[in-house]
Amino acid sequence: MNLIQMSLREMVRRRRGLLLPLTIVLCVVSIMVVVWTLRDATMQRVRRVTAQMGNNLLFVPKDASVDNYFAAIGVQAEMPEEKMEYLADRCPVTRQHATHYVAKFQQRVKVNGAEVVLTGFNVLRGEHVPGAMKRRRSFLDDKLDPGFIILGSEAGRATSLEKDDVARIDGREFKVKYVLPEFGILDDSRVWARLEEVQEVYNKKGVIHGVDALGCLCSGPYFEQIRAEIAKQVPDLRMVHAQVIADVREKSRVAVEDVGAIVLAIVTILGAAAILTAAVSEVRERRGEIGVLLAMGAGGGRILLLFLPKILIVGALGGALGWGLGSILAARIGPALAGLGPDVPVLVFVNLLPWSAALGVVFSLVASSLAVWRAARLDPVEALREL
């Protein structure tokens, strides 16, 4: 009977001794899994909220006045419509980092005596449009049949137009498809129509004023690097970045990660203290065994073998069970805990299972190492005397 077999025999015949360390590892790993899972769900929510805030990138001709573009007044610089296709499909940088391109041609017009911004739009979706964005931007993705317009809430109020009314705009008739709810942004004053129809009205086929896009909502040096790359790829365009949206996401991410890190640190420290206490208690209980083995000529390395299998098994099993419990808890109570709505699914990360088992093993090893190291260095006379 070697010492590994002896250790396995101890686990089988004194199963109750497994319960405490196993429970501690299970609790620690399950809390870590909950934190990880909710962090992901919370970031999903942040992504959705920031996506609701609108496109954060605007491409306009290099010499364009951004003030004029935003207010749709004065002389607006023009660019060819095909630039949008280039950005969406051919430019390697924007292809990778931006999506949901919306080409706009806009003109201030009087409708029913009220001044509104007639906006011809064409959406060219990139390859990475998340589902949430599709839903939020559904009105832009709607197939707008020729001859129809969609009114922003303010435009609807100002023009007194409602669904199915007919509006005459610069000599052409359009039927109102619907009036949008209030968003509290400039788009509330817009009247949306098919791009080619607006271009036809003003005899500007193939011409647009700008392209909106949803870029990576990142900030800092990484974003500056992307901006420089884009400037190289499309030198005739100017990119305007809504920094505030990126900042919101970045700050939210940092806040979520900070809270997660604090929780993880507390759990790790408390869990490690509990494992260490359990290990010290076990070493104390087994001093007799250790003392006799040392007296019989077992070295410190062999004493480690007495504990190692148990530590590894408890760590791996506790980690795997902790993953299961953590995933269930995150799915069941996570949304309430993190204030997530029903529209944010809490995902179960199957790929976390091996990591959880490995984490359990590492945690168990590190937390009990001091006690086991002391066991290996016990003085046999002292160990036997205290009994």
Place this chain on the structure above:
Amino acid sequence: MIQAESLCKTYRRRTGNLSVIEGVSLHVKAGECVVLLGPSGSGKSTLLNMLGGLLRPFSGQVLLDGVDLYSLSPAARVRLRREKVGFVFQSFHLVPYLTAAENVAVALHLRGRGRDSSREEAVALLTRVGLGDRADHVPDELSVGECQRVALARAVAGSPVVIFADEPTGNLDPDSAAVVAKHLRRFSKEGAAVVVVTHDPQLAQIADRTLWLEGGKVRERK
């Protein structure tokens, strides 16, 4: 076989140094059984631990088969102890979750026996101490006398050249004590040097020589 020269041991206490062993020299030959008697606190167990390589003396030397135990590195001393020394303790110190055979087999494993042969050899050793039929019992299922016999089998596993027994009958009834004494005597007749520390005058009857330890000094007792 085992030889001690001028052993001294002093413990540091808050009230000052306490000298327990003062210049003890003794020699135990192979096949000899020596019983060490003395009042409580006289340092019998301390002397036994020093002879067994468990406790470094303050001064002096212990030669086991001609090798100075305390001039060796700790690892070499552990190796020598593993190969040549067996211990029996008053409270047996059997591993509670292992059967009698497994307790003996662990000692055999430490002394380099293979897995299969160690089980057979463990049962054979238990049979020698009259416990062949209790090989698969855990200590809780054995009487104290039987537990001490398992500890005896464990001590002689791998045929050590010297066996140290510290109050081996201290927890036993007279009948069990007599059985343990008989086995210790047998081991010495089979060639091992046996050193027994005890309070039990009956146990002294198995001795080839009896030593008396008092005041840190040993003297031969007739």
